Amino acid sequence: MKLKAIGLMLSSFLACTLSTHSYAETKDDVIKRGSLKCGVSSDKMGFSYINDQGKWSGMDVDLCRAVSAAVLGSPDKVEYITTTSKNRFTSLASGEIDILSRSTTWTVARDAKLGADFTTIWFYDGQGFMTRKSLGIKSVSDLNGATFCLSPGTTSEHNLADYFSARGLTYRSVVFEKTEELYSAYQKGRCDALTNNITGLAARRTLFKSPDEHVILPEVISKEPLGAYVKQGDNHWRDIVTMVGYALIDAEELKVTQANAKELASQTKNVSIKRLLGTDGDLGAALGLTKDWALKAIQATGNYGEIFSRHVGSNSPLKFERGANALYIDGGLMYSPPFR
Structure with a gap:
């Protein structure tokens, strides 16, 4: 019985050790490297492509920029790596990329078999x-x-x-x-x-x-719920990427924009906005990030509505309707978990 108890204690210790190592593996590697490796498509207008100015642009690109801002303090510390439909999950599993942000559909088989974990639904498609x-x-x-x-x-x-x-x-x-x-x-x-x-x-x-x-x-x-994947087993990294996406969705509901985020962080009395922007509580500590991680992400890209409008919506050549990608208060499917 004593040997069995010791065995269980060792198993528990090893599980915790592996979990801690997994946490450190991606986030700490990104910080040590000083850049985020983002797997994208090179030619999907509105999502990830090189625009007329020779710069990476699109909704999937902006998600990586927001994660970079939250983790590294700047949206410009992203290395974009072109992937194909055939090699994208191999690139993720091998560590060639930190995030697969390539309009990839969330399916049961992919979550269960490909060594990858889904994060936030970033776009509802069909x-x-x-x-x-x-x-x-x-x-x-x-x-x-x-x-x-x-x-x-x-x-x-x-x-x-x-x-x-x-x-x-x-x-x-x-x-x-x-x-x-x-x-x-x-x-x-x-x-x-x-x-x-x-x-x-x-x-x-x-x-x-x-x-x-x-x-x-x-x-x-x-039904094609699209979004970013991360390597399976790194739960904290998955939490970070997931919550950055949700923070941008929550920001739209709270009417926090790229232009007013800094002012609201110091002046608002709305407790929901204060918690999101890091001036009330410290949700960043739970993610291993600074208090103002969400503020930095919003300042980098704007909220979800701004990102949608700029790349695929009314202010883009594509002119897509929001549809299912509208906030739930506007008849869509988009909403985030509470930031508390």
Whole structure:
């Protein structure tokens, strides 16, 4: 019995030691390195791409900038590493990147099998279809027997197979690992249609030589909650990345903006705002961060509504409606846990 008790004590000690090491592993490595390694896509307008000024831009990019501000004190200490749909989780598991912020769908299989943990839902999306207007296709059923350009290992590939099989439809596929090759092949007529998240299709269409010659069909065939992943097992790092995302969502609800955050931090009497910005209590200590971690993140990127508007909403070329990505008080699905 004594040996059993000692064994249990040792197991508990080792678990705590491993947990502490896991905590130190990513956050401390980021601080020691002085930069955050962010895995992104290189060509998804509105989410992660290089803009006309030669700078990384988009909603996924801003999430990394906010994490960098919260952890390192500056949004500019980010190293962007381009990943593909095929190598993104390998890059995360190997430590090549600290965050995978690449409009990646949260699924049970990915959480359970790929050595990765999901953080905050950053964008609610759904899978749709795009084809050339000249083909006269009005709905997905008209694509029976069509050829699709696809990326391997994506939820889009699996959803297409499930959807067509359930309806007795058939299709042929041409597979491309690199996104740019896939879209280039589609524009050259090597396939009849594309299927991807609707935001991705709409963003890519803006880059086509003749965008008006391509149509996005009305059907939406899946739920695609998109967001960032971190390496599995580092619970504190997951907490940090998750809560940075939630802080930006909470900031929108509390009407804390990039412009007024600093003033509110010193002058507001609203206790919810004070707790978020670090002037009441010390939520930062629980995350291993400074008191003003959320203030720094908001100052770096603005709140969630500002990020959405700037990159994909009313102030962007994409002009997406908020829809499910509106705050819950406005009929959407976005809200954060209480900051207390």
